[in-house]
Amino acid sequence: MTPRQNRTRDRAERGIPEATVARLPVYLRALHTLQERGVATVSSEELAAAAGVNSAKLRKDLSHLGSYGTRGVGYEVEYLVYQISRELGLTQDWVVAIIGVGNLGRALAGYGGFASRGFRVAGLLDADEALVGQEISGMAVEHIDRLEEIISGRRVSIAVIATPAGAAQKVCDRVVAAGVTSVLNFAPVVLSVPDGVDVRKVDLSIELQILAFHEQRKAGGPDGYAPPASGEDPPGAAQYVEAVEA
Amino acid sequence: MTPRQNRTRDRAERGIPEATVARLPVYLRALHTLQERGVATVSSEELAAAAGVNSAKLRKDLSHLGSYGTRGVGYEVEYLVYQISRELGLTQDWVVAIIGVGNLGRALAGYGGFASRGFRVAGLLDADEALVGQEISGMAVEHIDRLEEIISGRRVSIAVIATPAGAAQKVCDRVVAAGVTSVLNFAPVVLSVPDGVDVRKVDLSIELQILAFHEQRKAGGPDGYAPPASGEDPPGAAQYVEAVEA
DNA sequence: AAGCCTTTGTGAATACGCGCACAAAGTCGC
DNA sequence: GCGACTTTGTGCGCGTATTCACAAAGGCTT
Numbered sequence A, B: 001m002t003p004r005q006n007r008t009r010d011r012a013e014r015g016i017p018e019a020t021v022a023r024l025p026v027y028l029r030a031l032h033t034l035q036e037r038g039v040a041t042v043s044s045e046e047l048a049a050a051a052g053v054n055s056a057k058l059r060k061d062l063s064h065l066g067s068y069g070t071r072g073v074g075y076e077v078e079y080l081v082y083q084i085s086r087e088l089g090l091t092q093d094w095v096v097a098i099i100g101v102g103n104l105g106r107a108l109a110g111y112g113g114f115a116s117r118g119f120r121v122a123g124l125l126d127a128d129e130a131l132v133g134q135e136i137s138g139m140a141v142e143h144i145d146r147l148e149e150i151i152s153g154r155r156v157s158i159a160v161i162a163t164p165a166g167a168a169q170k171v172c173d174r175v176v177a178a179g180v181t182s183v184l185n186f187a188p189v190v191l192s193v194p195d196g197v198d199v200r201k202v203d204l205s206i207e208l209q210i211l212a213f214h215e216q217r218k219a220g221g222p223d224g225y226a227p228p229a230s231g232e233d234p235p236g237a238a239q240y241v242e243a244v245e246a
Numbered sequence C: 001a002a003g004c005c006t007t008t009g010t011g012a013a014t015a016c017g018c019g020c021a022c023a024a025a026g027t028c029g030c
Numbered sequence D: 001g002c003g004a005c006t007t008t009g010t011g012c013g014c015g016t017a018t019t020c021a022c023a024a025a026g027g028c029t030t
Helices: A018-036 A044-051 A055-063 A077-088 A103-109 A144-153 A165-177 A204-219 B018-036 B044-051 B055-063 B077-088 B103-109 B144-153 B165-177 B204-219
Strands: A074-076 A094-099 A119-126 A139-143 A158-161 A182-185 A198-201 B074-076 B094-099 B119-126 B139-143 B158-161 B182-185 B198-201
Touching: A018 A044, A018 A055, A018 A077, A018 B204, A044 A055, A044 A074, A074 A077, A077 B204, A094 A103, A094 A144, A094 A165, A094 B204, A103 A119, A103 B103, A119 A144, A139 A144, A144 A165, A158 A165, A158 B204, A165 A182, A182 B204, A198 B204, A204 B018, A204 B077, A204 B094, A204 B158, A204 B182, A204 B198, B018 B044, B018 B055, B018 B077, B044 B055, B044 B074, B074 B077, B094 B103, B094 B144, B094 B165, B103 B119, B119 B144, B139 B144, B144 B165, B158 B165, B165 B182
Parallel strands: A094 A119, A094 A158, A119 A139, A158 A182, A182 A198, B094 B119, B094 B158, B119 B139, B158 B182, B182 B198
Antiparallel strands: none
């Protein structure tokens, strides 16, 4: 994605691989668990096991942040928690707005994982007049007409889109226009955004379909499944649509 | 993950790359949208744009399923929908059980994306006696004690874990013991499962943290952000824990 | 019927990520 | 104070993924 800037500084300090960034939160969670148990020091082997990764990978990931381990001993849990938190930007607070207060939006509003990691939900917005004013998880739902005002007024930097698919792109355009540069999208659509805006997608249906693919493989026998005749002309090409439509 | 079986047959028919599998559902969704609009034929360029990927990548992905395009014309939408659906295993029905009926479980139970893609929710389970018997999205919540009976009796092949973190591993062990080989995990823990069982994880908090990382970079200036002094000895090493704890 | 134009399918080059294996570095026991 | 032992940090090779660029293939026009 950003290949050119990787040679400006040489490792640590700049250019942490995307794959590493994606694992840091996992390490962080494992470290928090260790911390609760009162563990002061952990080896790469132990932490890797807790995080479900290879220990060499863990060490390489951590080496991108600097040399925070002690050879022969391991890593100091507390210090590592701090370093990873800082690298991820969790030592500062991030203001989040949730747009769309359906079932999913409600679940997100009540999700404990927000507050505990420096994410503060500062707004719940919906287009449904009947919802506006209702209180969800101790916060009143506001009308989406006030989106721009809320986003800039409360310095929202991350927007969580939990609207129906049809509304998502329009909402996205508006939050971006209002200054948001990070979007977490739960709507089942591909959002298009200008350069400089990050979008991450969470899509239940896609995850299930990936599982179904592997499940189908497994069902075909342990040694190898051949997908149903993939070079043939299926008889009756017209009616196969029904099989997958709602 | 499975490198040895890739040479048994030569491309198509066997060994679709994991990265490709992960994109097929995206293509499928884009194709459904086109279908609703009455589009009969689509070029790789158009479909790639709709799916948010490079067109060469799209063509290579599709080539793993076989040669379903016509040079000079493009792909027949309906036929491609069928081929991808079949490859993903969506031409058959998959029986899903949702374990944990909190906010998130409720949202999942009501999620339309299940039914519309061949996923049938056949059970909602929870440990809370107060919830058992309640109806959620037209389905009665059942007690988790009946998990084994429900899973084998109703031929559940995919388990969705939406329990609190503390309960997830135990629930996972039970569903696996009962015969489930595909798990979609929403609990913020790393599940360990025996070989042959697939686990996919959806984790809101991790996604937010990844966004925060990039947001922090952007905030440091358009040309390059240097993370706060990553080789230094921070003064007062003891109190930095508070910054990220609940 | 022939040639032009569009679009696929893929070879080749490049970038990226992973994991092994080991040297360097530091601790701990004696 | 020294040697043995542990564990980090990383060089290296391998496999996968991505993208470019183009030849092959097919339709369409004249």
